[in-house]
């Protein structure tokens with residue numbers, strides 16, 4: 001089957017699957033909670049909405065290790081912040097990203113703890129962790145698919161994406177370069193999306209007088225509309241993230257790969273849309289700024305902060321402290 005016929009089929013099928021298929025909405029049982037569960041739920045419940053089950057499943061098929069032992073074995077470099085090793089099926093994270101959980105087991109620290117330790121950089125760390133979890137998902141779930149959408153994506157990766165990267169390896173002779181590059185393409189798409197969505201959240205909060213980094217702070221808002229609800233100008237809300245969100249650079253084994261190299265390669269645009277559709281199936285993330293605003297309006301902590309901010313705004317100061 002030619003590429004464009006495959007693509008046409010994919011948009012039709014993925015579109016209908018996303019519409020009709022339901023996500024695993026039941027909470028994970030105690031036994032299903034992986035070392036990533038606390039981190040994933042803390043990030044998705046309060047900061048960026050996504051379904052944590054997919055990454056949890058990827059983590060439960062992987063191991064967690066601190067870099068020291070693996071550095072001694074030469075598996076990871078001395079300066080790696082985080083890494084995923086596909087052969088060992090192991091996520092390698094520095095101790096400052098970990099904590100000892102209630103059962104005495106090492107786990108990824110929740111975002112509240114990462115904020116305590118790292119301040120605003122905690123969100124950059126969160127995006128790195130998601131990047132590594134995405135490598136695990138790619139290895140364990142996309143390339144060993146048990147859903148139609150993963151199977152389809154795997155076919156496109158093997159037939160089109162990996163060869164596309166192979167043609168750009170530019171003399172690098174490391175054996176599975178195209179496959180490694182495809183895995184990075186997938187992981188950057190997922191990790192950078194965390195940063196993208198946090199920027200979107202910051203924009204919406206700022207417009208309504210709140211700050212993402214100091215949720216107890218409150219300043220004058222430009223928003224007009226119903227009191228006690230997050231608002232944005234209507235024209236701002238409708239643009240679809242599927243059309244907006246793109247990644248332009250990835251790092252593959254220390255080499256910067258500019259995805260726009262070679263100009264107007266239509267495949268890249270198509271693949272990014274396919275990655276978007278597969279992410280929608282896996283994570284059920286917001287599809288637009290409007291979705292994000294609706295999530296905020298249904299979130300008791302954020303609406304309470306907004307109400308406190310609006311009540312405090314009668315005072316002439318630019319910055320007011322409000323209750324959390």
Ligand SMILES: [Zn+2]
Pocket residue numbers: 131135184187
């Ligand atoms: Zn990576």
